[in-house]
Amino acid sequence: MHKPTLDATIQLSIAQKLEGMLGYLAWAVVCYLTLSAHPIESSKGVVRLFLIAAALLLAIYFFYLTTRDQPYNKARYRPFKNNQQLVRRLGFIGQLAMVVLIRWHSDPGVTADILISVALAAQVPICFGQFHSMLIIIALMAIDYCLHLKAGTEDAFFVSAMGGALQLLTIRIALRIIQEKAAYEQIAGLNKELVAMQELLKQSTEQSERLRISRDLHDGLGHGLSALILKLQYLTYTAKEPAIQQTVQQAYQMSRQLMQDVRETVGHMREKTELNLKEALEALITQTPNLKSQLHYDADVHIQDYRIAEVLFRCVQESITNTLKHTNADTLSIVLREEDEHLILQIEDNGVGASEFQLGNGLKGMQERVDAIGGQCEFTLDNHFILRILIPS
Numbered sequence: 001m002h003k004p005t006l007d008a009t010i011q012l013s014i015a016q017k018l019e020g021m022l023g024y025l026a027w028a029v030v031c032y033l034t035l036s037a038h039p040i041e042s043s044k045g046v047v048r049l050f051l052i053a054a055a056l057l058l059a060i061y062f063f064y065l066t067t068r069d070q071p072y073n074k075a076r077y078r079p080f081k082n083n084q085q086l087v088r089r090l091g092f093i094g095q096l097a098m099v100v101l102i103r104w105h106s107d108p109g110v111t112a113d114i115l116i117s118v119a120l121a122a123q124v125p126i127c128f129g130q131f132h133s134m135l136i137i138i139a140l141m142a143i144d145y146c147l148h149l150k151a152g153t154e155d156a157f158f159v160s161a162m163g164g165a166l167q168l169l170t171i172r173i174a175l176r177i178i179q180e181k182a183a184y185e186q187i188a189g190l191n192k193e194l195v196a197m198q199e200l201l202k203q204s205t206e207q208s209e210r211l212r213i214s215r216d217l218h219d220g221l222g223h224g225l226s227a228l229i230l231k232l233q234y235l236t237y238t239a240k241e242p243a244i245q246q247t248v249q250q251a252y253q254m255s256r257q258l259m260q261d262v263r264e265t266v267g268h269m270r271e272k273t274e275l276n277l278k279e280a281l282e283a284l285i286t287q288t289p290n291l292k293s294q295l296h297y298d299a300d301v302h303i304q305d306y307r308i309a310e311v312l313f314r315c316v317q318e319s320i321t322n323t324l325k326h327t328n329a330d331t332l333s334i335v336l337r338e339e340d341e342h343l344i345l346q347i348e349d350n351g352v353g354a355s356e357f358q359l360g361n362g363l364k365g366m367q368e369r370v371d372a373i374g375g376q377c378e379f380t381l382d383n384h385f386i387l388r389i390l391i392p393s
Contacts, residue, residue, distance in 0.1 A: 024060070026119045030112045031056045052106055059098035065091030066123050084328075088127045095120060096140075103147045114163050117144055121167035125174045133175070137167050196283040200306075200313060203275045214266045222266070225259045275309045277301075281316055281334070291324055291332055298337035308391055311369045312336065312345055318362045319347045319387055327351035327385065338393055345389040 031053075066088045099116050120140060124133045141164040148156035232252035239245040278297040285293035303309050316334055323332050329351035336345050359367070363379065370377040375391035 024063070026115050030115050030119075031060075048105070052102055055098045055102050059095050059102075062091040062094035062098065063119070063123075066095065066126060067091075085127070092120070092123055092127045095123075096143075100143065100147070104150070113144070113148075113159075114166060117163045118166050118170050121170040122174050124171055125178050130175060133171055137164075137171055140167060192284060192286070196280045197313070199283060200275065200277070200280040200309060203280075217262055218266050222259070222262055225255060225262060229255045229259060275303050275306065277303050277309045277312060277336075280309075280313055281336075284313070284317060285320065285332075285334070291320065292330060293320065293332045293334060296333070296335045296337075298335075300338045301336055301343065302338075303343070307373055308343070311373055311375070311391070312343070312389070314369055315345060315366050315387070315389055316347065318366050322362055323349045323351070323385075329384065341393055343389075343391045343393045345387075345391075347387040349384050351384045 068084075068087075099120065103113065103116075117140065121137060124136050128136060141160060144163055145156060145160035148160055153159055229252065232248055232255055235248040236245060236252055239248050278295070278301075281295055281297070285295055303312075319334075320332065323329050327349055329349035331350045333348045333350075334345075335347075336343065338344070359379075367377045370389055370391065373391060375389060378388040378390075380386040380388065
């Protein structure tokens with residue numbers, strides 16, 4: 001399986017920006033149609049036009065809140081930190097309130113009404129689930145019909161039905177886009193996990209192969225050289241002719257040097273059996289959707305046992321999945337260090353508001369993996385979730 005291409009990532013980013021630009025363009029057209037439908041005829045008209053313009057600007061601001069992707073982490077956004085979905089819903093409600101206010105006190109025209117209806121419908125799936133989205137669309141259609149009746153629009157029911165049909169089409173397209181985006185992120189995540197696991201398996205295979213070759217060298221070539229050295233050493237004492245004795249002595253010295261080279265090679269191959277877990281973890285956490293993972297890997301950590309490396313890898317993998325599924329956190333801290341002859345893995349998110357948790361299948365499986373290699377697994381809940389794993393090194 002291949003990594004997601006950069007082109008696919010760029011295409012997704014461009015599509016998201018294009019959606020936002022089209023939304024702002026729709027609101028710009030609505031502003032033009034609404035304001036041009038109310039010429040200034042008196043001071044009262046100026047005030048009315050100013051109020052309509054202010055309501056339109058507020059509606060555009062609420063649209064920005066609804067469609068904003070960046071999390072609210074700065075100090076001025078503290079009340080909304082880690083609660084972006086609430087902000088989106090408030091933004092949608094604010095838009096709806098401004099639209100009703102504008103249409104109640106003015107008549108922007110059927111074209112502007114349809115544009116507003118479609119723009120609102122496209123945002124419903126961003127803020128609410130599929131079932132609630134359908135209920136909200138029905139409510140929007142009812143509100144649209146009432147406003148057309150109040151404005152005295154001819155064929156109000158037909159116009160509202162036409163707008164409702166466009167709303168249903170829009171929400172269906174929006175739901176499909178959201179589903180495709182979720183599927184893409186899931187596939188990208190699975191591909192990333194597979195690539196990281198393949199890297200770890202590759203290192204383990206190379207480690208096993210190096211150990212096998214080093215054992216073969218030691219047990220085969222090493223023993224053969226030892227026997228040869230003994231025989232040559234014996235010949236150095238039994239050879240009578242000086243020329244033969246000199247030749248045997250040279251062969252004896254060469255054999256000893258060759259034996260030393262074999263020992264150094266075997267030792268070097270055994271020293272290079274450390275697994276590069278850091279590289280596998282970095283491949284796992286990069287480009288995780290909606291989650292910024294920070295890895296702190298102590299330089300003193302040296303892992304040679306594939307079982308330990310796999311358990312740590314699986315624990316980090318499960319923690320990322322749980323954070324995305326069950327918390328509103330946007331940052332995950334992963335620390336791996338060695339202390340008192342123990343490997344310590346600590347994973348902590350920045351989610352807030354959690355009061356209790358239950359050991360699901362994922363956490364139970366994690367605990368079982370750690371127990372199988374003689375480690376300990378600790379779960380702590382202090383507003384946010386903290387996982388601490390201790391494994392004998």
